[in-house]
Amino acid sequence: MLHSKSRWQSPEADPEVVRNLAQSLSVSPLLSSLLVKRGMNTPDKALLFMEGGDGEGHDPFLLKGMAEAVPRIRKALQDDEHILVYGDYDADGVSSTALMIYLLRYLGASFDIYIPHRANEGYGLHNHALDWAKQQGVSLIITVDTGISAYHQIAYANELGMDVIVTDHHEPPELLPEAYALINPKLPDCPYPFKGLAGVGVAYKLAQALLGDKVPVEWHEIAAIGTVADLMPLLDENRSIVRKGLSSMRNSPFPGIRALLGVSGIPMETVSAVNIAFGMAPRINASGRLDHAGRAVTLLTTENRDEAEELAGELDLLNKERQLVVERIVTEAAAMLELQIQQDKLPDIIVLAQQGWNVGVVGIVASKLLERYYRPVIILDIHPETGMCKGSARSIPGLDIYEALSSCADLMDHFGGHPAAAGMSLHQDRLKEFAAALNDYAAKVLTPEHFLPVTDADEEAAIADLSLQAALELDKLAPFGMANPVPKFIVRGAAVKETRKMGQDGKHLKLVLQQGGHTIEVVAFGKGGLAELLPGGTLIDILAELSVNEWNGSRKPQLMLQDLAVPKPQLFDLRGAADAVKQAAQLHELLKPYSGAKPLRTAAVFQNSRLSPMGALQGMSLWVYDEDAGISPVRHHPADSEDAQVSLLCLLDMPETPEQLDALLAAFPQADNIALLHSIRDGRDRLQMPTRDHFKVLYKSIAALATAPVPEHELLRRLTRQSSMGMRMLAKMLDVFEELEFIDRSRGTIMFVTQPSAKSLTASQHFVRLGKTAEMEQYFMESSRSELQEWMLSRRLDVSRVG
Template identity: 70%
Template sequence: MLHSKTKWQSPAADPVQSGELVRRLSVSPLVASLLVARGMNDPEKAHSFIEGAMEEDHDPFLLKGMKEAVPRIQKAIEEEEHILVYGDYDADGVSSTSLMIHLLRHLGASFDIYIPHRSNEGYGLHNHALDWALQQGVSLVITVDTGISACSQIAYANDLGMDVIVTDHHEPPDVLPSAYALINPKLPGCPYPFKGLAGVGVAYKLAQALLDGQVPEEWLEIAAIGTVADLMPLLDENRAIVRRGLASMRRSKYPGIRALLEVSAVRVERVDAVNVAFGLAPRINASGRLDHAGRAVSLLTTEDPAEAERLAEELDLLNKERQMVVDRIVSEAIARLEDRLKDGKLPSIIVLAGEGWNVGVVGIVASKVLERYYRPVIILDINPETGNCKGSARSIPGLDIYAALSSCADMMDHFGGHPAAAGMSLHRDKLDEFAAALEEFASSVLTEEDFVPVFTADGEYTLPDLSLRAAEELELLAPFGMANPLPKFIVRGAVVKETRTMGQGNRHLKLVLQQEGVMVEAVAFGKGELAELLPPGTGVDVLAELSINEWNGSRKAQLMLQDLAVPQPQLFDFRGARDAAGRLGRLLDVLLPQTTGRQELAAAVIRKDRLHERELPEWQGTSFWVYDQYKGISPLDDLPGEGIAGKQISLLYLLDMPESLQQLDALLQAFPDVQNIALLHSLREERDRLLIPTRDHFKTLYKWLAAIAAEPLSEQEALLRLTRQSRMSLRMLKMMLDVFEELGFIRRERGQVSFVTRPAARDLASSSRYTHLSELAEMERYFSEGSTAELQEWMEARRLGVS
């Protein structure tokens, strides 16, 4: 049994409404149900969504502050004032800055740009940058994707004689800066009908206002990048920006965008929002995280193909470096946390700090640690010289991280954010107190249910539903992103037909699934470790996205697995494997939840003569049971009351096979609810195995004994002679002699054996030792030679027999 990483939910679309859409729009039932589930239950509304008619292009002058900003900028251009574009270092800020460069070039303006360095300066408008601007002769500052909270800095700019126009999309504070003009759809009293614009979206509206709506179509490519990268809702005007931007990008004239697509291994003519989110955006963001965002701005604004190719390669290398830095910090953070967990339980909120944890990537690290443990996470970089810490927080739906930080605001120098993510700074001397205060707050808010991630899919379907035609039709709903996510489907009861790994280090998993006569390939990135747990014939439930795989001119439907589960108990066949303790660790990581005390859910059964192995560090926390000659199986450690301990176990290791059927039955009875059994016992060499005894075996042995043991003979000598004549193992022969002794066919006295010439007639079946040998040989055959399916079926039959 393999548990899913998340709890799946799926709304059921109204079949009547779906049927109406199928009839009126001539779409598949799948697409119709998706439209209904996303609120497009009216045929006219659904048709408008598909055709893009709902994507409005609102009047830019509806934005509060636009009427003041436009004439001020026009005046600056006419009078040849020097303008400063002040941006931000993330992908939205880079896109906003780049769009303003294209605009001001188009208008023939004199301008400079300034983007603060993430690590050295941090977010927002800075007075020293304004001092520099004054030296450059700047008289007008236009901020993009920043500035709405910069009250003191804008007041300083005013004192220096510079006007400031703020274009931003972040939540405005209660007290607004005294700028020449504030443009933000979220401003109180702003009549603009769509509040979800990205920073680059606001900059694009400024361009529309200045150019009387005659904005070059290719500028939408840059607006689309920032909108997708900043996770803005792809509805209303954003849907139009991204849809048109992607269409332009497929024939892009920008050398920088074409070069960036190439290093991202994205075919220009097929670029979509997903490619932007996972290909372009990380490389643009890498510039601001590890270097300076100006490099990314240069890429999006250059007209030189050679420079574009060089810059794109540099960003690609920075992104690879960023990935390595993130992987290193994640490993260090997890190791530090796991070390703490040896003596306690997982905290309600995880707070970790370390020197050399690049502040530009701590947010990504926090996200990855959250994904592993599903707890709110704060990761901080410690400056070893000053002791100052800068960090990022990521949270789960059950905890408002901004509220949590507000509860201990006096411990921090600065903090800010929203319910899901935040940033903060404090001194390392406050870290322990900070973590304790957050833990107290979080533990009072969070419940066990909050620690189970919930994933909402678009519905439950079968593999025949997820056809190539269905995958092609999904494009009707594109572009996909925030508020219009790529559809995800639940498929239950599919059967694995093929399993293999792929990619460097076998990191990725590829399956062929079958259901109702239809076979579909499925790929799961980063899940290669599951391959040995999903042999052919395994029944699985999957949560997946539907895509199209194109190869050598062939197109077919393909599932991209997001999560999967095996709903029935499993038997993992690692018979004869070396490094049993290593297998334990890997199975624990995959099968059991990432919570404290997870090893308490695992038990190992072993022979008494091997108990010294349990002292190895890898086995710490695992309960041990031993085979017992009289009880069948006994707990080695002090465990809770009778019958309770075994029921708590979800993963059982057989480090040795049972020595009798009684031991096997006792084992199955002790662990009635075990979800998974892993076979890690060694295999007997063939010369030492038992054969299922037949009458012919005993007839042959009887004749040999009659020939060699008419007179008393050393049993050792007798066995030596018998092994020369027989292919049976010495162990088998000894047990057959036990049967003959019980039946009175031989005598054993003082190490000697003699043949009884006229024994009483006895049936083999009357011998308890014959029955024992037969049962033991059958059991060993299953445990040594039987297929996994045969052994599992046989053990299940035994379990039902003893339950």
């Protein structure tokens, strides 16, 4: 039994509305249902969503502050003033800065740019940068993707005699800066109808206000990158921006974008919003995370192909370095958190800080820990000399992290962001107070339900519905991103037909699922370890995205696995494992994400004679087989209560007797899964089902060899030479003969009894027990997984009835 990582929920749609829309648009019921569930429930709405209009969205002068900003910029151009574009170091800030460079080049302006260094300066405007700008002769500053919270810095700029036009999209604070113009659709009194613009989107609207219909169409490419990278909703005007940007990008005139697509391995002719999010954006962001974002700005604005290819290669290398840095910090942060959990409990908001955690990647680390623990997470780097902490936060849907930070604003030097993500700086002396204040706030806002992850699916579908035509039709809903995600489908009760690992070191998983007469391939990246847990015939439920797999000119539908569940208990057939202890530890870690709402409880059972060290089995309760009690505990994990249900039962060794097996099943009656990790005995070492012929042959052999007392070990040695049976089997048969008084067994010797009383083999308890033990061993050693699973289930039922 594997529990899904999250609870899947799929909205209902009115069947009549779905049917009517499908008929009106001549589309499949599946696509019609998806449109209805996304709010496109009329033909007009659906057509506009799928095809879009030719217009440029809303009038840029509806943005508050635009009417003041445009004349001020025109005056600066007329008077040949020197302008400073002040940007940010993330992909949205880089895109915004690049777009302003193209705009000011187009207008023939005199300008400089400034982007702060993430690690050395941090987010936002800085007075030393304003001093530098003044020295350069700047009289007008235009901020992009920053500035809405820079109250004191803009006041300082005003003192220096420089005007500031703020273009931003972050949440406005209560105290707004006294800039020459503030342009932000989220300002409370801004009448602009769409609030979801990225920073680059606001910059684009400024370009529109200045140029009207003369804005070059290729600038949409720059705007699309920042919009997708900053996780803005791909609805309304953003949808038009990204669609036009992708269309232009397929034949991009920008050397930098062409080179970036190349190093990202993205074919230009099929570039999508998903490619921007997972291919282009991480490389642009790597520049600001590990170096300086100016390198990425240069890449997006260069006109030289050779320079573009060199810069794209550098960003690709930086991104690989960034991945290694993230992996290291995630490991360190998780270890620090686990130590905290052992001493206390998992906090509602996780706050972790350490020296040497690159401030450029702490947001990514926070995201990864959020995925693992499903709690809001704040990760901070501590400066070794000043003690100042700079960090990033990521939150779950139930908690607005910006509001949470606002509740303890007095503890920070600076903060800003969105409901789902934010940044902050504070001194390490305030860390404990900061964490406590945030958790006090969370205790008032969050309920236990908030900590149960929920994944929104679009549709419950049968494999028959997920055809090639359906996959091709989904493109009508693109571009996909925030607020318009790639559709997710739930398929229940599909049978695993084939399972295999793929990729380097078997890192990835490929399944073939069957439902009725229909099959489909499923690919799961990073899930190769599950291959042995999903043998043929396993019935599973999956959550997946539908795509088209193109190979050697052929196309077929393919599912990309997001999550899975196996509703029924499983028997993991890992018999003959080279290292049972190591395999059990790996299995424990592998199943952790699939243990459901409760922590994974694992028990390992083994023979007392096992010599291998058990140190790798941390977090498990340990049990040994016992001749008298069946099994006995060796170590309980501290987290296990008396009635804690074991989810995974690992048999490092098989039981030696039916009594031990029954005791095992009685001790763990509700185990979700049982893993068989025992060694496989050689044929001669195995017990055989006893027959009268076996005993008849043995009787004659003993009669010939033991007319006088013979040492038992010597007799067994001779018997094994004459028989196909091994020493274990022969020794147990001697037990039967002794019980029936066919032999005399004393002082380590055996002698044949010449005239024993006539007795039936079935009168011997040892004979009956040998039969049961041999049957058990035959199942454990020789039967198929399905046969063994059925037999174990019947034994479990028998034990439960007796209990």
